[in-house]
Amino acid sequence: MAIECSGRADEASGPGDRATPVPTAAPDLSPPARLVPLLALACGSSVATVYFAQPLLVTLGERFALGPALLGTIVTVTQLGYAAGLLLLVPLGDLLDRRRLITAQLGLLALALLGAGLAPGAAALLGALAAVGLLAVVAQTMVAAAAALTTPARRGRAVGTVTGGIVTGILLARAAAGALADLAGWRAVYLVSAGVTALLAVLLRRALPSTLRPAMPPSEGAGKMSYGRLVASTVTLFVRHPLLRIRGALALLVFAAFSTLWSTVAQPLSGPPWSLSHTAIGAFGLAGAAGAAAAGVAGRWNDRGLAQRTTGAGLALLTLSWLPIGLTGQSLWALAGGAVLLDFAVQAVHVTNQTMIHAVRPDAGSRIIGGYMVFYSAGSGLGALGSSLAYAVAGWPMVTALGAAFSLAALLLWATTRRTTVVGPTGDIG
Template identity: 85%
Template sequence: MAIECSDTGGGSGRSGRSGGTGGRQASDTASVTVSGASPPARLVPLLALACGSSVATVYFAQPLLVTLGERFALGSGLLGVIVTVTQLGYAVGLLALVPLGDLLDRRRLVTGQLGLLALALLAAGLAPGVAALLGALAVVGLLAVVAQTMVAAAAALAPPARRGRAVGTVTGGIVTGILLARAAAGVLADLAGWRAVYLASAGVTAVLALLLRRVLPPGAPSAGVREASYGRLVASTVALFVRHPLLRIRGALALLVFAAFSTLWSGVAQPLSGPPWSLSHTAIGAFGLAGAAGAVAAGVAGRWNDRGFAQRTPGAGLALLALSWLPIALTRQSLWALAVGAVLLDFAVQAVHVTNQTLIHAVRPDAGSRIIGGYMVFYSAGSSLGALGSSLAYAAAGWPAVTALGASFSLAALLLWATTRRTGLPGDNPAVERPRSASRRGGSGTLKDPDGRSAGVN
């Protein structure tokens, strides 16, 4: 199923078509190509804020795990279930909801999901028992994937020369949201109880939905995608990853990197809340701020990618990720060591993450929402694995076991990158986007992949 694009050259064969057809083609072209103009100056920062707020909802529970375990009678080995159920909901949303970004008007989709997310957060804050809490958190995870729809929107609205910077800015907002989620959750829990965390977030999310309704430009899907069924659109996400090795490799890297990330941040509440530190919710949440370097890394990595350093950035980041576990291992002896390790880990994770998203979007820009959604399934699976693994490791052998688990994930990611670093990169894989030329167009103006396939829902 092809996506039609109008010729900018204005050939005589095209000029003879009806105005209605030409109008439709112009609309389709606008939906699958990026104009030379940058998005409105206020839009990218607002998307970054909304992304951060949405993703934060997935991480509110991390500094509250011990309190939630006591409130709902969950043992230390089961605390990871609270994070895991949210991440599983997130994984389902990535496959079921994010592809809708290629099918529906992006403004309605984004604002609608934010409104529903506000309701789910309200339900979590009012949950009377553990079943209601876990159910509400699963729905929160399901709807929090709106952040990935907004990342895809930012990438689609930015011109190719500034796409890395736009993705870096929005991803930086996500990182900041994750960091502030822990700090804000800790402060609110100490001041007004854990329920206030989710109730306050519900109000913020509702306000952001209204703001984006006003400033986010509508984005109609292409004709080819509009004609596809929802089931075929979701299935095409899997087909894209089967077809392109770059997507599979970057997805596997995301799984391992975020397993390491979640191993630290889902497990650290237990040693910090017990002897010798016995820290409050506020203090535990504040440790998330030590990883603020991750927000810096997102912007830096975006600029490096725009300058052509996409091959080098992941290698340096993964080496740094593995080294970060050396100071993290000393958490019981020094809080400064934990802070240093957190800075290194968050910087490394986000540098790799931004590079991954920039590279995979270039494979098929017309399928940006589906590609980013499929990629983030790996992210969610890794986060779930790290959360559950860290709680089980801590219950079995304490913090040394958690450290060993995180280091193992990090070393596995470094090994994977070293053995596959050139697979699917520009110059090796014809699927990666290159500048348009006449040889890429069919006689009727149909946009085709370099290998001759039409760029449709496949």
């Protein structure tokens, strides 16, 4: 029941910051008040499963006799599974009943987590974690569902709330996994998560509307489009609509900056002059989680027609956040403050991106968000790889310079494309 827009997609069609009110063919049918927070919780819980292994790598290496050179495969197989899911599973949200799709994927994710928690050997563990990554993309299907269930006037708020849940899950996953592993062992992390995921599947089965179906136009109806064409159409959408490519490129650069910080910050904190414990290092994820509040704020600004201003302000703040982050060697307070600013900025831009791209083709929301998140994954990988090399070459100053460069590049890209006006062949804004 995706709600289609007629007219302009937020600000994508012109240089001004305020959008002309968009008439809608559907009545103002808002989801139940409890549903959006429940979707946010389920999104955060699902995405967190991708990051549980990171603080457990040493323990998993010892348990399964994996040498240092093989430890990275634990993270790699999970990320590869996630990337595959973005391309192969998320587009199904535009073809199948989303209520059944979401609850089925959550149920299968619970089984994959159970398999990881009970894995008897390395091969079984890696296979289970690949399945965890593949199925964790249900979070993106839930983002598309939240957008489809909400009228355009309130869509930014709903997307902001659900996205805030995702970011909170990412930032808290490492701390939660480390604490639970210390209390009950590493298997408990996956077994407890399996139980929580199964419970969320039951709750969403009851809370989601029973007719949460995609709204494809007649030319792309569910009865006419094959699965292969559906997946291929994701690429076609990004070729056809420049706005999707621009916002995807912004996501790549923004999350490269995000990953530059969070993939490397443990190294300067674990050495002199701080020599912090793993628990203390994980606490900085809690500081960064405060920045997730930006998701709701950005959603409200988007609903007021201020998407371009939100993007520009967020990218400027992202660039400036590297000034206090660069002082990590002298002040932990500076790092904490910089992390809050960085996460606040990243979420403001991320919510704005998703709100704008969904308005381009509401009937293709799942495919668009899945394709967009491929840019996100590429940026996260680029930041992690680049920051590791930078720290090995010249330490934290080089990492700070790299993060600032990603941020400044995103700001310059926005500044040079914010007034671009392109109308797609169907009349949609692109």
